[in-house]
Amino acid sequence: MWRLLSSLLILTLSTAAWAQNRTVTGTVTDSADGSALPGVSVLVQGTTKGVPTDLSGAYTLQLAPGENIITFSFIGYKTQTVTVGEQTTIDVKLESDATELTEVVVVGYGEQKKSDITGATANVKGEELAKQPVLTATQAMQGKVAGVQIISSGQPGSSPQIRVRGVGTALSGTTSLYVVDGVLTDDISNINTADIVDMNVLKDASAAAIYGSRGANGVIIITTRKGSSGTMKITYNNNIGIRQASNLVQMANSAEYNNYYQAAVGLPPPSSSYSTDWYGTILRNAWEQTHNVSLSGGTDKSTYLFNVGYLNDQGIVIDNSFKRLTLRLNNDYQIRENLKVGIQSSYSNSINQNGFNMIDIDAYGKIGGVYNDAYRAAPIIPSKVDGRYGNTSAYGNVGNPLLDIENNDMKVKENRLQGSTYLSYKPVPWLTLRTSLGADWKNSLNRLYNYQFLNDEKTFIVGGGNQTNPLSSLNVKQTQTFRWVWDNTATINKTIGKHDFTFLVGTTAEKYNQHWFSAIRKDVPADPNLWYINVGDANTSQNDGKGDAWSRNSYLGRLNYAFNQKYLLTATLRVDGSSRLPKENRWSSFPSVGAAWVLSRESFMQSQGWFDLLKLRASYGKVGNDQIPTDAYVQTVELNKAYPFNGNAGTATNGAQINQIIDPHINWEITKEYDLALEFAILQSKLTGEVNYYNKKVENALIKVPVLRTVGDKDGQIITNVASIQNRGVEVVLNWKDRIGDNFTYTIGGNVTFNHNEVVALNGGQAVQGGAVGSQGFTTITDNGHPVGSFYVLKTIGVFNSEADVAAYQSSNGTVIQKTAHAGDFKYQDVNDDGKIDDNDRVFAGSYQPVAYFGVNLGATYKSFDFAISIYANVGNKVYNGKRGARVDGRDNVEKDVVYKRWTSANHTQTEPAANTGNLPASDYFVESGSFARINNLTFGYTLPSAALDKLKIASLRFFITSQNLFTYKKYSGFTAELPGDPLNSGIELSSYPTTRTFAAGLNVGF
Known part of the structure; x- marks a missing residue:
């Protein structure tokens, strides 16, 4: 009896002891040299409870009942997990993580260890992208990936243009393919940067060949955040700041204008007491803010993440703003041990108010829009006085830009729903069957209201001129777009001795559909509550509409093979069919092969102490491009065209007219690319790098070839395969990561890309013109032996x-x-x-395509402080000052520099002409250096230490201040040398949105 009672007492006491809080202590050291590691995160698995190690690497952690697993993690080291059991002292030795080469990255329809990849890829972490106050993650990626040129604009709501390893087409789409959680899209302006885990860029044809016809311009795979098992985590991130115009062009004031005008015209301009700064009139310092709230958590059977994001960019142009609300819900369910289901979904709602560059206000029969008017408007005319506008159109052939803004109301509303769902099943451990269905639905409503005003003294200080709108008008356009993609794959993973195999086969189908309808009606009341088409004058109605639809079907296969982790092989084949091409040319095959040799794993390298990794890889691949108009090979006819017989005196008879001459046999653009690279990691992986050579040639490039209008084509052009374009280049990437003492860690990273673009075979030798600038006509030409879109001027x-x-x-x-x-x-x-x-x-005078572009990224942490700076530069390219070239009237304003640098009888400069009234021919006078270097981002942060967090009862708290586009060094005299455009028209500044600089502050808090 006593023995039984004693046993029960001992068991009770033991259970009570186990049920009480326990204390675990220990130290964390480097496994290589035994040095203490301060700042290591010691966390109770499945919770937010944790502490950092102190200066001596020691820690003390309290464990509640049921808490039995601890994880130890630190930058540059492998994470280690320990089961506590009955231990009260746990000392841990962390092993160095050899450069992140064990990291698993997404490569398209699967994942691979970074060390096993044979193609050219790059990875950017979402946490790095989220630090910058930008609309899209693409902007934040600028300067961080070799071989990827990103051309951005400061306009709210705009997306940057991406060029991967140069321009490979003159007509067919240049947009890179984005794959967001399996959904294929050309635009990620709806994706909240805070939702992104990482972006993986597939740069060469070998890596992108698995996407076949979609991979010609590179592929960017975006993985969004998911929940993890454990208690619910709540995070809130924000930044609030001010945007301002940077690099403004200084225009002549009234005195300078009068001086120049009299010298050019021979007579003084009208007398005026005004000196209007037109850019100062329409620009402002604008607020921007972003807010993100995230909830995540789950169990071992299901995980969830819900995120709400809000962005408000006021815009530096008055009455301009962009607002976006995003919602994301990602769920994963482990139905059985071998069956998993997941759903990734997002919704975005955006409103772009008065983004004047999106729709050029041309209601008055004038050329150009708000920014063009602000550049040309004479400073002697006032902007607005006592409610009446200065009449710039009565004085010169240009509208009052302030009136353009205040008397036109444009709003673009967009709703977008994007999502995917997948089912993954493993009938046996070595086989994975996966099916996924993704969809992207977008509905946009464009509404433009033009208020009524006359060119009289009620509206203007002085009447007359041609800036008038006798009847108000409402223009409405509604567009609906829907795209779906269905993937089915089977993946076999087997290891037989020293042989590792991964074999993937699958099919994918994609369909796109778009239709739009527009209506215009005049004499609509000025009350916004009455802005509906049926309210205006029915006799002034104009309607229009159109649609587009295409589909693709594909079969794909990929084999990854590794022998003894030293010899790697990747072979891919994708067969694509596209409805955008005629039946006889609809299908094409896109193969690729890549091989790598990991020299550092050879026995003869084991005794050396320099290289932690030395890898040589080579690849070849072929991809296609079908991004051309859907009806490019279809003959269209316009019906009910009146045709008079017997001359003008005859009776008109309805007939039909051919709209365009077509090539019924157009074919795929084909990109063939060779790639050779060396990857390395030395000095205990503190220094990592890569040197990459590529040779990319586009064959059968589609371009518009001029034809005689007498043959019936309304545009005088025909789309056909007649060109070959080559890009050759070298990419160099270096990254250094180290620590000094116990409190200071730092990283230094840089990348540079040298690219040479050339048209190597323009069949028939018929050059293609582009880049029209006012009365100057064309300014670019695409011809053999020169880059696409080269400037061609006197x-x-x-x-x-x-x-x-x-x-x-x-x-x-x-x-x-x-x-x-x-x-x-x-x-x-x-x-x-x-x-x-x-x-x-005319002669060739360079092109917009840079000789080289590079990025430098620095980061450091000291105790609780962190610092980061990123720099981006572009060198060796040219830009065309189209604003100056479009000046056609002596009454137009001029730039301040022109006033003081011009030729005079006392100043015989040979680079600037005398005062003139414009209408100068296209010449190298307008071609300037496009080189620039910019501090893209500068950030300082402070993270509260654990002791303070415990008092506040929160998991984490970081404050930061940041600046975007802090400083730009450039030679170009215009607003910006970053000038997006299609290949034939890039690099021409006509009415670009002024570059913006941002100063912001924010916080990141976790619960």
Whole structure:
């Protein structure tokens, strides 16, 4: 009896002791040299409870009943998990994590260890992207990935343009493919940056070949956040700041304008007491803010993540703003041990108010929009006085930009629902069957209201001019887009001795559908509550509508093989069919092969102490591009065209007219690419790097070839496969990661890309013109031996100093070349020596494509403080100052520099002409350096230490201040050298949104 009671007492006491809180202590050291590791995260698994190690690597952790597993994690080291059991002292030795090469990255329809990849890929962590106050993650990626050029704009709601390893097409789409949780899309402006775990860029044809016809311009795979098992975690992140215009062009004030005008025209301008700064009138310092709240958690059977994000960018142009609300819900369910289901879904609602660059206000029969008007408007005209506007159109051929903004109301509303669901089943351990269905639905409503106003003295200080709108009008356009993609794959993973196999086969189907309808009606009341089409004058109605639809079907297979972790092989084949091409050319195959040799795993490398990793890889791949108009090969006819017989006196009879001449046999653009690279990690993986050479050639490139209009084509062009374009380049990436003492860690990273773009085979030798600038006509040409979209202009060889100089400038046969020129006019080179200056004298003057671009990224932490800076630079390219080139009226304003640097009788400069009224021909005078270097982001942060967090009863708290586009060094005299556009028209500044600089502060808090 006593023995039984004693046993029960002992058991009770033991149970009570186990049920009480326990204390675990210990130290954490480096496994290589035994040094103490301060700042190591010691966390109770499944909770937010944890402590950092102190300066001596020691820790003390309280465990509640049932808490029995601890994880130890630290940057640059492998995470270690320990089961406590009955231990009260746990000392841990952390092993160095060899460069993150054990990291698993997404490569398309699967995952691979970074060390096993044979193609050219790059990874950017979501936490790095979220630090920057930008609309899209793509902007934040600028300068962080070699071989990826990102051209961004400061306009609210705009998405940057991406070029992976140069321009590979002149017409077919240049947009990179985004894959968001399996959903294929061309636009991620709806994705909240805070939702992103990482972005994986597939750069070469070998890596992207698994996406076949979608991989020609590179693939960016985005993985969004998911929940993890454990108690619910709540996080809140925000930043609030101010945006301001940077790098504004200084325009002439009234005194400077009067001086220039009189010199150009010979008469003084009208007398005025005004000196209007038009950019100062329409621009402002604007607020921006973002807020994100996230809830995540789960069990071993299901996990969840719910996130709400709000972005408000006021815009530096008055009455301009962009607002976006995003919702994300990601769930994963482990139905059985071998059966898993997941759903990733997001919804976004955005409103873009008065984004004037999105729809050029052209209601008054004038060329250009708000920014063009602000550049050209004379400073002697007031902007607005006592409710009435200065009449710039009565003085010159340009509208009042303030009136453009205040008397036009444009709003673009967009709702977008994007999501995917998957089912993963493992009937046996080595086989995974997966099916996923993704969809992307978008509905946008564009509404533009033009208020009624007349060119009288009720509206303007002085009446007259052509800026008028006798009847109000409402223009409404509604667009609906729906895309779905269905993937089915089977993956076999087997290891037989030293042989590792992963074999993937599958099918994928994709369908896209879009339709839009627009309506215009005049005489609609000014009350916003009455802005409906049926309210206006029915006799003024105009309706239009159109649609688009295409589909793709694909079969794919990939084999990954590794022998003894030293010799790696990847072989891929994708067969694509596209409805955008005629039946006989609809299907094409896209193979690729990549191989790698991990030298550092060879026995002869084991005794050396330098290389932790040394890997040589090579690859070849082929991908396609079908991003052309859906009807490019379909002959279209316009019906009910009136045609009079017997001349004008005859009776008109309805007939039909061919709208366009087509090539019924157009085919795929094919990209073939070779890639050779060396990867390495040395000095205990403190220094890692990569050197990559690529040779990418696009064959059968689709371009528009001019044809005679007499054959019936309304555009005078035909789309056909007649060009080949080559990009060759070298990418270099270096990263250094180290620590000094116990409290200071730092990283230094840099990448540089050298790229040479060239048209190598333009069949028939018929060059393609582009880049129209006002009365100057074309400014670019695409021709053999030169980059796509090269500037093609007259060459200036000085300025005439006297009439005698004009007479003395003669061709070889004695003809005066510029007979109508005067002193102060440009002298243009007569290239063909025919005694005149015309388009036959144009020469190549560079292109917008850079010779090199690079990024530098630095980061450091000291105790609880952190610091990061990123720099991006672009060198060797040219831009065209189209604003100056489009100046066609002597009454237009001029830039301040032009006023003071111009040729005069006392200043015989040979680089700036005398005061003139514009209408200068396209020449290298307008071609300037596009090189620039910019501090993309600068951030300082402070994280509260654990002791303070315990008092506040929160898991984490970090404060930070940040600046985006803090400083830009550039030679270009215009607003910005970043000028997005299609390949034939890139690099021309006509009415670009001014570059913005942002100063912001925020916090990250976790519960």
